[in-house]
Amino acid sequence: MKVALIGLGSVGRGVLEMIAKKDLGLTVTGIADSKSGCMDASGIDIVQVLAEKRKNGICGDRTISAQDIIKNADYDALIEVTPTNALSGEPAIGYIRAAIARKKHVVTSNKGPVALAYKELSTMAAKKGVMLRYEATVGGAIPIMHTLEHGLCGNQILAVYGVLNGTCNYILTRMAAEGLTYEQALMEAREMGYAEADPTYDVKGIDAAIKLVILANTIWGNGVKLGDVDLTGIDLLTPDALRLAEDEGCTIRLIAEAIPEKHLLRVSPKIIDKNHPLVVEGTLNALTLETDMAKEITLIGKGAGSVETASAIIGDLLYIRDRYGKCA
């Protein structure tokens, strides 16, 4: 299967490294970052492109844009891994639209398009007979979408509860373990590279809320939006609140929860029993799916990371290949 990749940040580089390293049967025929691009229908030398990117910060010809690759390269599936723009979803929405218009499958790790334009893009993909897959948008390496699609097929999903932001979970873990203040734990998270210079999206719960919107739309197709999420961050939490929870054998986690029957769509710090499977440590993510037959299924794993996210993207690509290959 031929693939083109747009976006050469940590995730894009991780995907290319894994394709170069593993014998997955994937040929890369187009690559673009924000400044340059390259294409070769017979297969690009990935190792050379990654070296060029490291050395000169570009991946090819400065006159070739992402849109050029999407519109002209010879590929079966587009890997869209540009940074998330949570306000407009652009330019990624345009990229994905252009690829689907050419009847190309799309695999993305970009939360913007899926949170903001899920209905339009998934309807368009269905019409064109291609797949739009986005396992990497929620829970990093954890195969949540595959579990919903296959593992729990036949089940009615009644509710979801998740720890979907590793930065917040790290801060809460450190506050509980060491009695740190929020500010101290945030500083530590920054030093460890787990928090951005501006941590607003993470600590205010916005990142978790975007993921919750993606989950809800995937499961229930209910067209919810970021503005529908009842949102409370962790930035006002005190060490005292955590200590009180710990005294009761509990702890506090930033939980994203959706229960359609109760019209509940919320991200907020919640007191949970320490023995609950959702109580994970550090930057881990966790998601509990409450279903009618399987009851509660919890999935735990790394919510971020270059190679970890590549795992989700490659799983999507191989699924497309397997699915369409077997039927062809």
Place this chain on the structure above:
Amino acid sequence: MKVALIGLGSVGRGVLEMIAKKDLGLTVTGIADSKSGCMDASGIDIVQVLAEKRKNGICGDRTISAQDIIKNADYDALIEVTPTNALSGEPAIGYIRAAIARKKHVVTSNKGPVALAYKELSTMAAKKGVMLRYEATVGGAIPIMHTLEHGLCGNQILAVYGVLNGTCNYILTRMAAEGLTYEQALMEAREMGYAEADPTYDVKGIDAAIKLVILANTIWGNGVKLGDVDLTGIDLLTPDALRLAEDEGCTIRLIAEAIPEKHLLRVSPKIIDKNHPLVVEGTLNALTLETDMAKEITLIGKGAGSVETASAIIGDLLYIRDRYGKCA
């Protein structure tokens, strides 16, 4: 899709109840228990058969056997849910062989055939162009096989670690929480219906070892057998051992682990950090898959139960239908 079902214990009844209750597009054309059977190519009245089973202990005509159903009924997939015979795998191996010979898909919850005759049966299924699926054999409702097959596709699985026996986990949880002796906790587990009158298979680790063998053969195709598993049960554990572990912030769990690189295939009580995702409470099951890209992914859920196991079986059936339907 037409299905025939062999075995009307708790799992078989759960599957039929869910097929009757949900609109899954599955028509049941044959049913057999150990004493009787019924078939109808246009669809059996499931509710009536379940009522008959409850009232008279049979499901139809005493002159119709399971083999009659398998050989003569009109079905696409056989649901084989007879009790596990861990020594011979029979009569289930014979049932599955007969169905595959007729080019019928097979879905089973029966550990015997998969642990003892995996290579023969899976090779035969591949030759005949049908699927042999057994999600329900390991971890009950937890979609482990689907996760290996799809969610983590492209990953190399380096090791597996699991809590695969709910009875042992319940006993260990109660010993740790209440300081009970092994005998006291076992008695409680019996009263709760979590342990058999003869708990040997569970507490000696045999049940967990059979599941480990199924996992290892599925993942690595390495042909390991029950006799290859280094086995220690929980029946000699003392409350003192648990107390010592607890003093260090740890606890003890019966862990099934396979690490091919270290030639390790073992079921034994292990001391684990209480914060480790594998440390689940009560009768829950949990499995950690260690992979090259996604790193550690842990799955937690109910390891047993009528409807919970039905969830896994129905997931397998719908996967077969979806897969073959889409390609047809």
